[in-house]
Amino acid sequence: MLLSPKNPALARPVVAEDEPLINTTPLMAPSVVLLFIWMIVPLAMTLWFSVQRYNLLDPTSVGFAWFDNYEFLLTDPALLNAIKNTIALVVGVLAATVVFGVACAVALDAQFPGRGIARLFCIIPFFVMPTVSALVWKNLLMNPVNGLFSWVLKSVGLPAIDWFSNYPLSSIGIIVAWQWIPFATLILLTSLQSLDREQIEAARMDGARGWTLFWNITLPHLYRSITIVVMIETIFLLSVFAEILVTTSGGPGEASTTLPFLIYKTALLDYDVGGASAGGVIAIILANIVAFFLVRTIAHNLER
Amino acid sequence: MSSVTLNQIGKSYGALEVVSGINLEIADKEFVVLVGPSGCGKTTLLRMIAGLETITVGDLLIDGERVNRVRPDERGLAMVFQSYALYPHMTVADNMSFALRLAGVDKSERDRKVNEAAKILQLDHLLQRRPAQLSGGQRQRVAIGRAIVRDPKVFLFDEPLSNLDAALRIQMRIELARLHKQLSATMIYVTHDQVEAMTMADRIVVVNKGGIEQVGTPMEIYQNPDTVFVAGFIGSPKMNLFEATATTVDGRTFAHLNSGQKISVPMQLKPGTQITLGVRPEALTADSSGPLAGEITVIEHLGGETLTYVDIGNGKLATIKSGEASLGQVGDTIRVSFAADRLHVFGPDGRAIRIQPRH
Incomplete structure (x- = not known):
């Protein structure tokens, strides 16, 4: 059945121009079906729970809540705060990783002794698990009493900073950026290596060097890779969770609560599965809005 | 300036x-x-x-x-x-x-x-x-x-x-x-x-x-x-270069080509000197009394000109550039000559030995 031509009229030994000889739909079906179930079941369940009265502490309260869950969430200032925090974290980390990623890539592209080792060291943070790196930062580096940073500050006579109390979101941003700079560096470094040597030499003959060379030749060359980095990182940064749970647990107050963390808190700390599902649906909608603009701009950039 | x-x-x-x-x-x-x-x-x-x-x-x-x-x-x-x-x-x-x-x-x-x-x-x-x-x-x-x-x-x-x-x-x-x-x-x-x-x-x-x-x-x-x-390096098709050894017979110098034939050289050379003879393809002409003989192995017709490759022994090919007309058929044996002043002689160090002062 698989190999039989779709159209009996084409059974002649003439090869049709556009018609594939093999009907591939049955071959693709298993994976398509599996992926579809994989996606549709959780989505359907989330939508279902989001209109239910579903509290883990009160098994008696059941039945349809309809849009009460949404109404409760949308009128709660915590949601707007979480969205603001999410945007601040994503944008801040993106900016930091792109700037430092470009700087690291340019530095590691240059010829110097021990370059191989330096490249290896630069990549390492990417392989450290988020919880582990967050704990290292929290207890060894940013701790106001025992941390390395406070020791450095104290040794030059400055007061120690209590990072997670005073700058919770920025501190988490620093940790996440530290984890993602290697990724940006890696992508931008490979892109730099594909920069035509003759183009640089032509620019040198034209009088560009140092900063002007970087600004006029190197950076435009990296433009595409930067958009790739931004797109991939956005997807992952929108769901940053472990670093927040390990360090601040969303606090102090709600100062470092992002949308994923708010959903977690509603479901597993407030035991309100219905409300959390409604939050999840809102997160899906927001993510899709971001994805729409992102994919459009990037597709436009890649076409150039 | x-x-x-x-x-x-x-x-x-x-x-x-x-x-x-x-x-x-x-x-x-x-x-x-x-x-x-x-x-x-x-x-x-x-x-x-x-x-x-x-x-x-x-x-x-x-x-x-x-x-x-x-x-x-x-x-x-x-x-x-x-x-x-x-x-x-x-x-x-x-x-x-x-x-x-x-x-x-x-x-x-x-x-x-x-x-x-x-x-x-x-x-x-x-x-x-x-x-x-x-x-x-x-x-x-x-x-x-x-x-x-x-x-x-x-x-x-x-x-x-x-x-x-x-x-x-x-x-x-x-x-x-x-x-x-x-x-x-x-x-x-x-x-x-x-x-x-x-x-x-x-x-x-x-x-x-x-x-x-x-x-x-x-x-x-x-x-x-x-x-x-x-x-x-300069010239297309390439100049014909034949390695040879100088010999003297009756006071006249001959180049004994490594491919087997002998050509008289209009200069004095110490017998036994390793030399290289060079002749441009367009300087070679078919001539029944020429000093070199060989079998035509390939003929390339380029339209306005014809390149004839002649085997002068041991598979060594000499290239002849001529006009539109063929010099013969593949397999024919022809004799080839050239004007004495078109011959280049290079010594064992690869440098030219001038036959006569040129302008």
Whole structure:
């Protein structure tokens, strides 16, 4: 059945121009079906729970809540705060990783002794698990009493900073950026290596060097890779969770609560599965809005 | 005035010497072509002149001033690269005016110069395009335009035509020769293609193994190659080169070819000397009383001319270039002769032994 031509009229030994000889739909079906179930079941369940009265502490309260869950969430200032925090974290980390990623890539592209080792060291943070790196930062580096940073500050006579109390979101941003700079560096470094040597030499003959060379030749060359980095990182940064749970647990107050963390808190700390599902649906909608603009701009950039 | 002088220039990477002892005077408004096989050091030499490679030993003078340690952009040179090296994110106009912009030339002056260069190169209608939207020949012209705009003392070309197809290459060759007249600029051109060298150069510099083999006008080099290498490298089809041993019979010198035959040589040579005889394909003619005999193995008809390959023993082929008519059939045995003054003799060191003073 698989190999039989779709159209009996084409059974002649003439090869049709556009018609594939093999009907591939049955071959693709298993994976398509599996992926579809994989996606549709959780989505359907989330939508279902989001209109239910579903509290883990009160098994008696059941039945349809309809849009009460949404109404409760949308009128709660915590949601707007979480969205603001999410945007601040994503944008801040993106900016930091792109700037430092470009700087690291340019530095590691240059010829110097021990370059191989330096490249290896630069990549390492990417392989450290988020919880582990967050704990290292929290207890060894940013701790106001025992941390390395406070020791450095104290040794030059400055007061120690209590990072997670005073700058919770920025501190988490620093940790996440530290984890993602290697990724940006890696992508931008490979892109730099594909920069035509003759183009640089032509620019040198034209009088560009140092900063002007970087600004006029190197950076435009990296433009595409930067958009790739931004797109991939956005997807992952929108769901940053472990670093927040390990360090601040969303606090102090709600100062470092992002949308994923708010959903977690509603479901597993407030035991309100219905409300959390409604939050999840809102997160899906927001993510899709971001994805729409992102994919459009990037597709436009890649076409150039 | 814009002359370039190379004085005992050499380049080495650690212990590896790639170019050594180069002495060359390039006069104002001269079109000099550096030609040689790949890896001979000609591109390294050009890059040293450009300032993209450091000079290990020797002096480079531009207009009599030593510029060994002057930055590339301050030497007053412009270079056209093999890959064109256009900036892909800039329009043609921006590509051409980039150097001027960096030099702080104001906008109206920049536009004027770009338009001027665009007119010379017929690029007027392409100024707002990006390099990706141009054909190979157009990119080539933009690369040249980028050089012209800078108004340099010397133009440097690094195999600029090697990425073009055959028809376009011939057209660009003519265009470059015209441009040289029009701009009356000094040009240094690197190529591995001896046809480009022969057709465009005022003077050819044949480079081999990091040193200069011979310098001269195209016809000088063609008619009087100094070495076996130059003889074999310049000219297409290649000059016939036969290895031989000198012998003396009755006071006359003969060359005993390694392929078995004997030819009289109009000069005195010590018997037993290892020599190489060279005869251009067009100097060989079919002649029933000729000194060389062989069987025709291949005949190539090129239309206006015919190349006949004759086996003169041990599989050694002699190439004969003749007019439209065939010299015979494949398998025929023919005799071949040549005028005595068209014979080149090279000694065991590969250097020419002059038969008689030539003009």
